[in-house]
Amino acid sequence: MNERTEAVSLPAAATIAVDITALAEIQDMVRACMQCGTCSASCPNAPAMDRTPRSLWRMLLLGLVDEVLESRTFWLCSACYSCTLRCPRGLPLTEAMAALKRLAATDGRAADRKRGLFYEDFIRNVEKNGRVRETELMLHYFLDMRDPLLPLDYTPLGLKLLRKGKLRLGGSGQRGRLGPLFAKVREMEARP
Amino acid sequence: MKYSYYPGCSLESGAVEYDLSSREVLRLLGVELAEIPDWTCCGASAVEPVSRLLTLALPARNLALAEREAPDADMLVPCSACYLNHMRVERECEADRKLAARVNEALSAEGLSRSGTVRVRHLLDVLARDVGPERVGQAVVRRLEGLTVAPYYGCQVLRPYPLFDDPERPASMEPLLKALGVEVLDWDMGGRCCGASLMATKRAAALALVSAILDAASEADLIVTVCPMCQMNLEAYQKEAIRSGGRGRPVSVLYLPQLMGLALGLSEDDVLLGKNMAVTDALRGKLRAPAAATV
Ligand code: SF4
Ligand code: SF4
Numbered sequence: 001m002n003e004r005t006e007a008v009s010l011p012a013a014a015t016i017a018v019d020i021t022a023l024a025e026i027q028d029m030v031r032a033c034m035q036c037g038t039c040s041a042s043c044p045n046a047p048a049m050d051r052t053p054r055s056l057w058r059m060l061l062l063g064l065v066d067e068v069l070e071s072r073t074f075w076l077c078s079a080c081y082s083c084t085l086r087c088p089r090g091l092p093l094t095e096a097m098a099a100l101k102r103l104a105a106t107d108g109r110a111a112d113r114k115r116g117l118f119y120e121d122f123i124r125n126v127e128k129n130g131r132v133r134e135t136e137l138m139l140h141y142f143l144d145m146r147d148p149l150l151p152l153d154y155t156p157l158g159l160k161l162l163r164k165g166k167l168r169l170g171g172s173g174q175r176g177r178l179g180p181l182f183a184k185v186r187e188m189e190a191r192p
Numbered sequence: 193m194k195y196s197y198y199p200g201c202s203l204e205s206g207a208v209e210y211d212l213s214s215r216e217v218l219r220l221l222g223v224e225l226a227e228i229p230d231w232t233c234c235g236a237s238a239v240e241p242v243s244r245l246l247t248l249a250l251p252a253r254n255l256a257l258a259e260r261e262a263p264d265a266d267m268l269v270p271c272s273a274c275y276l277n278h279m280r281v282e283r284e285c286e287a288d289r290k291l292a293a294r295v296n297e298a299l300s301a302e303g304l305s306r307s308g309t310v311r312v313r314h315l316l317d318v319l320a321r322d323v324g325p326e327r328v329g330q331a332v333v334r335r336l337e338g339l340t341v342a343p344y345y346g347c348q349v350l351r352p353y354p355l356f357d358d359p360e361r362p363a364s365m366e367p368l369l370k371a372l373g374v375e376v377l378d379w380d381m382g383g384r385c386c387g388a389s390l391m392a393t394k395r396a397a398a399l400a401l402v403s404a405i406l407d408a409a410s411e412a413d414l415i416v417t418v419c420p421m422c423q424m425n426l427e428a429y430q431k432e433a434i435r436s437g438g439r440g441r442p443v444s445v446l447y448l449p450q451l452m453g454l455a456l457g458l459s460e461d462d463v464l465l466g467k468n469m470a471v472t473d474a475l476r477g478k479l480r481a482p483a484a485a486t487v
Contacts, residue, residue, distance in 0.1 A: 044401055178233075
């Protein structure tokens with residue numbers, strides 16, 4: 001338990017303050033939005049979103065934080081950078097989507113917090129092993145997993161990969177390599 | 193031509209065929225690779241939600257190692273996600289001196305530092321611009337006539353940093369493919385997103401994207417990719433995508449250097465074709481037909 005907390009989390013008391021700062025940072029990213037809708041029109045995932053990216057930015061700037069965090073929109077961003085590339089204002093929209101995921105993961109919502117734990121697990125794995133052994137996709141999957149039944153859904157691919165000899169389960173020669181770097185970053189980020 | 197080589201974690205597991213075929217093809221083209229000793233994970237897309245500094249420090253560590261080994265060599269990266277992670281260090285530290293200093297302070301924990309001499313290059317960029325189609329054509333020993341290929345670029349190789357091609361309508365693979373003797377499918381899905389990690393979290397949305405790509409490629413014998421994530425989404429979820437409403441038919445999906453390797457004289461085993469999850473019998477037949485073995 002303690003090990004996990006020490007690995008990445010901020011102290012609980014700091015969480016709320018950090019969230020407000022994070023929120024302000026995201027608002028700043030989209031402050032210059034002129035609501036032209038180019039981002040929504042460019043987004044390949046817009047049909048599956050409950051709010052278009054354009055309206056998400058609007059809600060964000062209006063301070064409708066709960067509505068924004070309850071939306072599925074940023075969870076549906078696949079980081080394709082189409083919106084970022086085309087926004088006439090040059091806004092870092094993909095980054096804003098990622099920052100919203102980050103915000104939601106540290107927010108109180110149980111499902112999202114679980115997601116945050118997986119990021120922590122992943123990072124601990126990297127810290128320990130130096131390199132990731134799973135395929136990129138498996139990795140993303142475990143990171144983003146929120147539903148404990150989901151692994152079952154994933155079994156066919158796991159088996160396919162195993163059959164192809166693509167799942168290496170052994171350790172890595174880089175074991176422990178990242179310890180000093182992680183410790184340093186932790187120390188730097190803990191500075192006031 | 194000499195490059196520092198960063199394979200990245202997925203090329204050690206799920207994408208071994210990409211790693212091996214890249215190394216072999218580059219060797220045949222006279223490109224020398226020096227794998228960065230002791231390289232570590234670039235953080236994938238998992239670190240950003242936790243630590244902003246670590247997101248940059250992890251790839252910066254690899255860049256610092258590359259710089260120490262060969263300060264003048266570019267760093268060649270085949271995985272588009274790893275490429276983007278390292279590229280971000282380059283771009284963000286260039287734009288923000290304070291940030292660069294912070295990253296170096298983190299690296300000092302290992303006695304490393306990064307001054308920024310090493311440029312990050314995608315495998316496709318190196319093939320298209322440094323090696324070039326002419327040299328590829330000269331190295332071809334077996335023209336792959338009679339194959340139609342759909343070049344698939346994906347997102348992060350050109351977005352948000354369109355360093356070597358048009359991110360809206362990429363074309364850098366075409367001359368390379370033509371040099372192999374194949375027909376290039378004229379389509380507009382080459383730069384369309386495959387759904388990336390949504391395949392795990394929001395499968396229906398990702399399947400819709402994959403279906404659309406497969407549908408558009410149904411006139412082709414195969415799709416070629418330059419990213420492990422794109423490759424995985426297009427090959428491993430193909431049946432599901434077609435079942436979920438796509439009109440497409442099964443289509444083979446190969447990494448670009450695998451196809452190049454076959455034209456450069458490597459065998460199917462040499463390029464680990466057995467590791468691919470979507471190779472149709474029709475393609476195998478065409479590859480084995482004596483007609484393909486000209487030159
Ligand atoms: S493209 Fe840019 S300016 Fe236009 S609505 Fe989207 S964020 Fe706003
Ligand atoms: S980066 Fe995300 S929000 Fe922007 S177009 Fe792509 S999927 Fe949509």
